[in-house]
Amino acid sequence: MQLQTAPLTQWWENSIPVAKHPLQKEIFYDTTQNKVVVAGRRFGKTVLMIEECIKVARTVSHAICWIVEPTSSDAREIVWPNLLNRLKYLGVKFKANNTSCSVKLINKHGNTSRIYLKSAEDKNLRGRGLDFLGVDELEKVLDSKPNLWEQDLSPSLVDRKGRALLISSPKKRGQIKQFYNFGQAEHPDYDPNWKSWKYLTIENPFIDKAEIEKKRKTLSPSAFRQEYEASFEDDADQVYIEFDTNIHIKALELDYKLPLYLSFDFNVRNMTTSVCQIVNGKKEPYNNEFNMLIQEQEKVVNVIRSIHTDGGVISTQRQCDEVINYLQRINWKGDIYIFGDASGTQHETQSSEGNSDWEIIKNNFTEAYYSIPTTNPRVRNRINAVNMKLRNAANEIGLFINKTGCEPLIRDMEEVIFDKSGRIDKSLEYKGFVHNSDNVGYMITQEFPVKKDNDVLLGWIKL
Ligand SMILES: Nc1ncnc2c1ncn2[C@@H]1O[C@H](COP(=O)(O)OP(=O)(O)O)[C@@H](O)[C@H]1O
Ligand SMILES: [Mg+2]
Numbered sequence: 001m002q003l004q005t006a007p008l009t010q011w012w013e014n015s016i017p018v019a020k021h022p023l024q025k026e027i028f029y030d031t032t033q034n035k036v037v038v039a040g041r042r043f044g045k046t047v048l049m050i051e052e053c054i055k056v057a058r059t060v061s062h063a064i065c066w067i068v069e070p071t072s073s074d075a076r077e078i079v080w081p082n083l084l085n086r087l088k089y090l091g092v093k094f095k096a097n098n099t100s101c102s103v104k105l106i107n108k109h110g111n112t113s114r115i116y117l118k119s120a121e122d123k124n125l126r127g128r129g130l131d132f133l134g135v136d137e138l139e140k141v142l143d144s145k146p147n148l149w150e151q152d153l154s155p156s157l158v159d160r161k162g163r164a165l166l167i168s169s170p171k172k173r174g175q176i177k178q179f180y181n182f183g184q185a186e187h188p189d190y191d192p193n194w195k196s197w198k199y200l201t202i203e204n205p206f207i208d209k210a211e212i213e214k215k216r217k218t219l220s221p222s223a224f225r226q227e228y229e230a231s232f233e234d235d236a237d238q239v240y241i242e243f244d245t246n247i248h249i250k251a252l253e254l255d256y257k258l259p260l261y262l263s264f265d266f267n268v269r270n271m272t273t274s275v276c277q278i279v280n281g282k283k284e285p286y287n288n289e290f291n292m293l294i295q296e297q298e299k300v301v302n303v304i305r306s307i308h309t310d311g312g313v314i315s316t317q318r319q320c321d322e323v324i325n326y327l328q329r330i331n332w333k334g335d336i337y338i339f340g341d342a343s344g345t346q347h348e349t350q351s352s353e354g355n356s357d358w359e360i361i362k363n364n365f366t367e368a369y370y371s372i373p374t375t376n377p378r379v380r381n382r383i384n385a386v387n388m389k390l391r392n393a394a395n396e397i398g399l400f401i402n403k404t405g406c407e408p409l410i411r412d413m414e415e416v417i418f419d420k421s422g423r424i425d426k427s428l429e430y431k432g433f434v435h436n437s438d439n440v441g442y443m444i445t446q447e448f449p450v451k452k453d454n455d456v457l458l459g460w461i462k463l
Pocket of ligand 2: 045046047136
């Protein structure tokens, strides 16, 4: 027996979808030539992009319209089926070329307009005579081609005074802010041909609020603000922005019943190891010695000791000796889990002993358990994971650093910054910074990875 289920209504199955989404509607009916929309994930940006593009293609005689996506799979798997479904629903006469992702359609004047889906991966993005240019997720598009707007895209709008719609989730120190400023009447860079909007994801009336609340728990507050609240987060350069000396530093005791976690980072100038334990977080909120209300995550990392060696002969063996020395001082007999920089196995930092870093470690800690991935996590993921552990968006703390014996790590937490290009400022390495927080990040990413943000957006699209 076949069950009869009522089909879900998809966004395109409506004569004017934007009419149901007041903020999309405001943007859609605005007639400014260049429009900029900064909005969090799942606000409805891509739907708006498709609707604006079809509007121009249907109303402008012989229109040529482009939508540029960050990757060809975004164009092919997300936008393309949505576009075709929408054209079909509207009853527009069109011919689609699946190979080039382009559509020829009959417009309201009875002649043909064309829509092309492009991506930042395309070799040539120098268009001519465009009537509409939509760039979706502009920050991601410009990530791979930073000069794309000035060099290729904006000149293509000159001949026919085409319309631009630039849409993006925000990014710290990204470029969309500059376009956004063009569209703000009170900003010194204001240009009356531009108008801009900034919205929160939760302002999408079609979004499940519970889903957003779930995300709060898995992202750090700053990542959440950036991704879901369209904040540019451009105020701070500090890498570990969730770190707060009044919250994260306290006197920690070893628990001899729990295992020790050692996390190593290998470098030419210095070697660093963090000695940590993972404990159950306290269930009830409490005030700490600074009278700050602390709520803890389910699992909490206690960094007991930060072992940093520099000066003299730097070697993996010397670092092992320092660590063994420390373990003897604390009379450690329990289990040891080891984490660290995966590339240690490849570049053999300064192992005069002829062994790779990891072989040396294994020879020194024969009884330990190892958790070394074959490749390192992406730096961004590692930083996010550490920030998330410091404090998640639900305001829960998941990392404490010992008041004594962890000075190198505390300095890193406070002082490691991003450089102008948004990467970790490596010039600080000379001062002995950077690597203490790196190593703790390897352990945290292994044990508490920031869950991949499985955007369900348009997931049903795989027809
Ligand atoms: N006007 C609309 N009517 C119905 N559903 C919509 C509308 N706009 C967006 N949605 C729904 O909201 C979700 C997110 O939309 P999308 O455009 O993919 O967001 P974004 O590109 O901002 O991440 C989709 O599931 C889409 O179906
Ligand atoms: Mg989108």
